[in-house]
Amino acid sequence: MAIKLYLFLSLAIFTFSNADLGLLKLKLREIQMTVYFHDYSGGPNATVVEITGLTNGLLSFTKFGAIFCTDDPITEGFEESSTQIARAQGIYVTSALDGSNTHVLISIVFINNEYKGSTLEIQGTSAQFEQVREVAVVGGTGNFRLARGYATFETLSYDRASHYALIQCNITVLHY
């Protein structure tokens, strides 16, 4: 009796999740976008601060356990004066003992007319000193409900004097 009941329950669950998948398949849409992060890791208008550690203004990106908070402007073109469409708000933690990887938890919070109030959630390990880093897009809200996909980050330029990095971000997501 117990075994029969168990079989029935698992069959019911299987049937339900199959129907569910069919529904999602019909409505999933793919979206690709290329946007630009403007990252200031120092100076009077810094968009990254270190939560842990040194207070002399120098950020210790390679120190295992160092935690940073960020709020970078995101634009549609690469110029700083280009239309701002979102903010990159979140935290990241140097997560490799040798300082090579950082664990990134960032929300892309859209502020443009098209997606205002919607978010994409980025999470993953970023090989922070590689030219191109890839992380997962694990979810979203608003326009991007049930989003999943990936994002690449490529540093196009870095100016040491102004602590300014221009980062190209390509996002590919399937969403509901």
Ligand SMILES: *[C@@H]1O[C@H](CO)[C@@H](O)[C@H](O)[C@H]1NC(C)=O
């Ligand atoms: C910092 O921001 C203020 C206000 O927007 C601006 O006037 C100033 O020029 C900025 N400073 C630098 C170094 O970018």
Ligand SMILES: *[C@@H]1O[C@H](CO)[C@@H](O)[C@H](O)[C@H]1NC(C)=O
């Ligand atoms: C990101 O997209 C741009 C524009 O399509 C392309 O030129 C660039 O090579 C892409 N970067 C990566 C890392 O795929």
